[in-house]
Amino acid sequence: AAADKGGWPSFMAKEVSEEPEAVANTLRGRIHDGVVSIPELDGLDDLFRGIDRIIVIACGTAAYAGMVGKYALEQWTRLPVDVELAHEFRYRDPVIGPSTLVVSISQSGETMDTLMAVKFAREAGAKTLSICNTQGATIPRESDAIVYTHAGPEVAVASTKAFVAQITALYLLALHVGRLRGAVSASAVEELARELEAVPSKITWILENDRARIEEFAAWMADTRSVLFLGRHVGYPIALEGALKLKEITYIHAEGFAAGELKHGPIALIEPGQPVFVIVPSPRASALLHAKVVSNIQEIRARGARVIAVAEEGDAAVLPFADEVLRIPLAGPLFEPLLAVVPLHIFAMGLAGAKGLDVDQPRNLAKSVTVE
Numbered sequence: 001a002a003a004d005k006g007g008w009p010s011f012m013a014k015e016v017s018e019e020p021e022a023v024a025n026t027l028r029g030r031i032h033d034g035v036v037s038i039p040e041l042d043g044l045d046d047l048f049r050g051i052d053r054i055i056v057i058a059c060g061t062a063a064y065a066g067m068v069g070k071y072a073l074e075q076w077t078r079l080p081v082d083v084e085l086a087h088e089f090r091y092r093d094p095v096i097g098p099s100t101l102v103v104s105i106s107q108s109g110e111t112m113d114t115l116m117a118v119k120f121a122r123e124a125g126a127k128t129l130s131i132c133n134t135q136g137a138t139i140p141r142e143s144d145a146i147v148y149t150h151a152g153p154e155v156a157v158a159s160t161k162a163f164v165a166q167i168t169a170l171y172l173l174a175l176h177v178g179r180l181r182g183a184v185s186a187s188a189v190e191e192l193a194r195e196l197e198a199v200p201s202k203i204t205w206i207l208e209n210d211r212a213r214i215e216e217f218a219a220w221m222a223d224t225r226s227v228l229f230l231g232r233h234v235g236y237p238i239a240l241e242g243a244l245k246l247k248e249i250t251y252i253h254a255e256g257f258a259a260g261e262l263k264h265g266p267i268a269l270i271e272p273g274q275p276v277f278v279i280v281p282s283p284r285a286s287a288l289l290h291a292k293v294v295s296n297i298q299e300i301r302a303r304g305a306r307v308i309a310v311a312e313e314g315d316a317a318v319l320p321f322a323d324e325v326l327r328i329p330l331a332g333p334l335f336e337p338l339l340a341v342v343p344l345h346i347f348a349m350g351l352a353g354a355k356g357l358d359v360d361q362p363r364n365l366a367k368s369v370t371v372e
């Protein structure tokens, strides 16, 4: 019913507009005066002190949240982290045991491939923790520990607000475990917690200031047949997410690449007029990575690509080479993905709308895949 959509034309539009709340609600009650502590994990200190490795398993958009989370988990816990698609993980003979923590991520908590991978990990003796958006779902019930995302019900098939909530939960988990293990200082946690708390208002800024312009731009691109996305570091999974969202709801061929791979293949795809979104890392976080990505932009531009840069406010280096710049507010290095994904969600939705497609119920897809 229209009422359920809160006045928005689709559930997806409503859910994108709820991205700031999804982050804020996932943070609620888990940061107190710069100290991160997740009440649901009380009593599990020994479990977290006893692990020597983390494996993140998920499918679809949740797997991309996991890929973003890997950077924070490694940085703040100093534990090695691997991210695996649940359906790939299970059909090998992975090296896991009692000191492995397997973190599953699932909005629905019912994805069969993820559930089976969790059961498999448990049987192999690993510890299991579920990041889930649905209270009482099957995957959290099968896990040793649960961190709920509080994004609220997600109805549209393509996941949006759950994605930012999943990254938020992974960051909280990384800080919680990192602090317990003495891998991150109290003062660093305090600063990082402040960064996290600032994310919702920064997403709101993007929604309020750029939404209309991005939608207009998306409508102008409605006849495009192929879109490429490039990103590096935490921008890489965001490029994958941007491409996934576009194929899911617009049926346009889209692919995401690690920017560093450009010269190993994808650059052969560049021909005049080819649209390429480039997620540009902040020059403040890493002048080196920023310079490398700007040089990628120059390389594809020289071959005629139409460049759409997603770049932080004030980054003037992209201006001479980008046909379009979508701005995101300044944020700490690991926090950019929570912002850079928002214009990509708006873009995919705007383009689907311009093509007259049902964004909530794309063809051939299900919200929750409960078969293998």
Ligand code: G6P
Pocket (backbone or CB within 6 Å): 059, 060, 061, 062, 105, 106, 107, 108, 109, 110, 111, 114, 157, 158, 159, 365, 366, 367, 368, 369
């Ligand atoms: C389906 C949905 C995706 C979702 C994926 C994983 O493919 O269409 O939007 O990312 O399942 O779902 P989960 O509920 O496990 O996060």
